Amino acid sequence: MRKLIDQGLPSVISSPIHQSSPHESAIRQVAGAARYVDDIPEPIGTCYTAIGTCPVAAGQLRHLDLSAVKASPGVVDVITLADIPGHKDIAPVFDGDPVFVDDQIKFLGQPAFAVLAKTMVEARRAALLAKYDIQPEQPMFSVQEAVDSQHFVRPTHQMKQGQFSAAYKKAPLKLTGQLNIGGQEHMYLEGQVALAIPEEEDRMLVCTSSQHPSEVQKLVAEVLDVKLHKVTVDMRRMGGGFGGKETQAAQWACIAAVLAQRNRCAVKLRLPRQQDMTVTGKRHPFENSYKVGFDEAGRLLATHVVVNGNCGHSADLSEAIVDRAMFHVDNGYYLGASDVIGHRAKTSFVSHTAFRGFGGPQGMIMAEAMMDAIARKTRQDPLTVRKLNLYGPSTGNTTHYGMDVGNNLLPEMIAALESSSDYWQRREALLQFNQNSPVIKKGLALTPVKFGISFTAKHLNQAGALVHIYTDGSIQISHGGTEMGQGLHTKIAQIVAHEFGVDLAQVEVTSTRTDKVPNTSPTAASSGTDLNGKAAQNACLIIKTRLAEFYAQKVKGNAEDAVFADHMLTLGEKSISWGALIQEAYFARVSLSSTGYYKTPKIHYNRDTGNGRPFFYFSYGVAASEVSVDTLTGEYKVDRVDVLHDVGCSLNPAIDLGQIEGAFIQGMGWLTTEELLWNDKGKLISENMATYKIPAIGDTPKHMQITLYQRPNEEDSIYHSKAVGEPPFMLAISVWCAIKDAISSISGYAVDPQLDTPATPEKVLRAVNAVTALSS
Known part of the structure; x- marks a missing residue:
């Protein structure tokens, strides 16, 4: 089920923007006619x-x-x-x-x-x-051995805020923990x-x-x-x-x-x-640890996190990937006095590389691990502890890398999902169920996502586009982004059609070619639409200015009053059809082609000080997941998922909903079934679909409600939309937390289970047995 929460979106009825236009290649892909x-x-x-x-x-x-x-x-x-x-x-x-x-x-x-x-x-x-x-x-197969011997592909990096040691020493309560996080094909x-x-x-x-x-x-x-x-x-x-x-x-x-x-x-x-x-490389496996000090209410006072990325034999993109893991160890929480260290371990594996989230998931899961551990220690519901530690006036609003979070949407989004998903009523029902069910235990978790949008390498935050208008009024757009099924070309076509006030059928997005748009950045970091959409818009604006000035001179009007809509250019009481305008402009020798360029403003980061504003804005999301765990076998199923995700003013709600659903399922695979295994010789043995299990259709929760939280981006992104490629991937952390919640119920929620990822049935069963032993 899919829904939209409308927070004052602009109404543009005649425009394709903010409409659920089909993916531009959907019919060709289904028919097998799309060319790869x-x-x-x-x-x-x-x-x-x-x-x-x-x-x-x-x-x-x-x-x-x-x-x-x-x-x-x-x-x-x-x-x-x-x-x-x-x-x-x-x-x-x-x-x-x-x-x-x-x-x-x-x-x-x-x-x-x-x-x-x-x-x-x-x-x-x-x-x-x-x-x-x-x-x-x-060979070097051990991450810990690589860290101990300082066998790194790149130097260690550190981000800190305040005096961790002093704050930790004074904290009334303390906890330590570690988590091994598997990679992903x-x-x-x-x-x-x-x-x-x-x-x-x-x-x-x-x-x-x-x-x-x-x-x-x-x-x-x-x-x-x-x-x-x-x-x-x-x-x-x-x-x-x-x-x-x-x-x-x-x-x-x-x-x-x-x-x-x-x-x-x-x-x-x-x-x-x-x-x-x-x-080829995988998502980086990580071996992370934390040390936290907090008060009796569960409020973080001091946080020390070490992230150890298993980079394989070379650096590839590991410097930026481990950086992003470090940036996201806070997720949506104020860490207090904090010290975050990132190691890039050099090992005898294939060189690991970028994967949706780019290190963010491997950092963000540590924040949720800490929240769960504090909740068990203080004997509170984990959601209570999560809400207590959110960025805001009562805690703090500055990250451990010195960036002001600004208007944090998580408190109101959590409240909305808390209500719509009946979290507290279901919590009571689960408590009753677990007390009366000796074998099957249910778990529930509601977790947030705060994900920074921008390449952390500043120079990559730029894009170009090339727009041609032909004499029949048709439009061709080339841009630097690549289409990998995410609907980027569809959104770019919507932007161009909106700017010129024409139908989508008038716009053709060409293949990405280096002889049309040079020196492009990769399509990554969830920035494809943000960057290339703005570049395409800027190219359109240049041509629109030429056309408006031409027509204004002809009708003796003011070019600044020009409106492009409904296949017309209107200037006061004068108007001309799109086709006629292009014909007349061509014969008047008006250029009907332009490049466009965009670079993301406001971003900066100083690696020497570990301080700056590496992100243009944050994208937010909240997910509530419920699971059932068989404590005799370790098998489990995801019964229900409710998601509320921040998309700003969605350019295309249907595509964004598809991205959220797909990201969640892919994230669920990373955390539950997708286990990479190498033998003692360093040979990958999970090397085919028979030995590496991605989620199948049967793993999709029977109840999966995705709701778009549509509220204009406060930053000047393209039509105040927000990126939606990577952030929803991390909503699946709620599934991992729900499995832990079910296991913890064996101890009356007094023990926080040690559950490394992916949480395969074997690992779940080991965690069940460990908690049972501690509780007996």
Whole structure:
């Protein structure tokens, strides 16, 4: 069930803005007609690539015998690191990610070479024939060992406010705790794929499933040793990305491009799913701990949190990911005197990478773990403790990194959901149920989300767009964002149609191409619509100014009075149809094309002091989840979920509701079923859909009510909307807290269970047994 709470939204009846327009590719996707990279018609003579990977997690590669690979039927070419003509390291920020292994093997599954053959089957068969001469070394699999030995991919970072030690010493009550938080496989429907097509001289066209076309362009140019203007990257749509294609799509495009340049033929590289899961990074697993001091009421006075991100063998985006985990250890709560430390552990695993929430979930769950622990210690309902510690006048309004929270929406949103979900009545019913049910225990939790919106790397908070109006009045818009199913192109089309006062059918959003909009930021950090929507709007405003001035001069009116609506330009008592306006403007030599640009204002952060305003605004949400746990088996089900989520003035309520539902289920998978497992050799053994369980349709709660809390964003975002990609992911923390609540009921809510994530039935059963033992 879906609902909207309207908090004074503008009424724009004739505009597509704030309307539930269908996703622009929905019909094509359902019909199987939407074109992805693997659907692009291949040029005559296209060859296919497969990669060979290292069989150990650490060691010296003394010799790689590829003679059998080269002699295999259908093989056209084989390349290793020595064959890369330009840059050999394609790390996105900090060095450490070679295209292929050099002499030092960094993880089991690291690409060692690529083979090009006439068919995909021939390439994959040939890749299995390599012979490796390796001197094994001792891998680093333990995060704690890496932290103890200061084996880091990047230096430790710290954020602090007040004097933690003094406040902790004075606190009447104290608690410590730790939590191991599992990673997560992206499990995009479309795997990693690239098609490289050599053009005249040293030019290269690359079609890739990437969230960051400009980075692919840069890295392909660098490995080919050509200038960026020689490389064009085209990206129409992805079949899912979730962060897994922000940096780690580039390697496969680079390999395909090198082979295409060497052999002067089109080259396709598509990883098979099992290999895809092995050679690409995941959501970072974290091993975190906390130490808190609080008063008898449960109010936080002193907070010390250490977050240890398991980064794998290289930095990738780990500096920013662990930063964001640190930024979000408070969630919606004032931490008092606080000290937050973040370590970036270097281990012998695949280099972990961006995933929806970008470290925020791994930090935010610590805030909820602390609230639960305090509630058990003070023998209160966890919701009471959560409400007591919210940012506000009675606690404090400044985060541990020095940012003023501003108008915190959580108190009123919690109150609204508390009422609409019948939280307290259900709590009483659950208490009665649990007293009379020896095996099945029910749990209930209501948890908030406060998520910062902006890239924490300031330079990424910029976007460009290119708008063309053709002489028949149709409009084409290109922008720097990428479509991965989230509806970004649909929202951009709505913005452009609204600005010119025309129907959506008049607007075509093209594929994302580096030769149309240069130097783009990745589509990530929930900023796709915020950034590209504003850039598109600014391009429209430039053209609208030209058109208004042209028409005002013609009718001797004031251009500032121009209104574009209902396929008309109206200027006082004068008006002209959209089609006629464009025709007349063209013949009058008025430019009907413009670029637009936007950069996010107000943001800044000083890493030396750990202080600043890294976010333009916060997005809020609240979720209440109810579960039933079988204490004999550890199995459980999610019975009911109620969500109230802050979207500002939603640009497209239907798409936003879909994003919230999908994010919640994906977050539920991260916390309950999706368990990444490596064996003692460092081999990923949860490497396919038989051994890695994402949520299925049967895991969807029977009662799932999503309500949009629509209240205009106080900041000047695009039409005062709010980002909705990542924040609802963390609403699923309420499910984990509800499972803990059910387990805690065994002790009369006196014991806070130790429940690492994902909370698989095995872990739940161990937690049940531990609480039972403590309570007996």
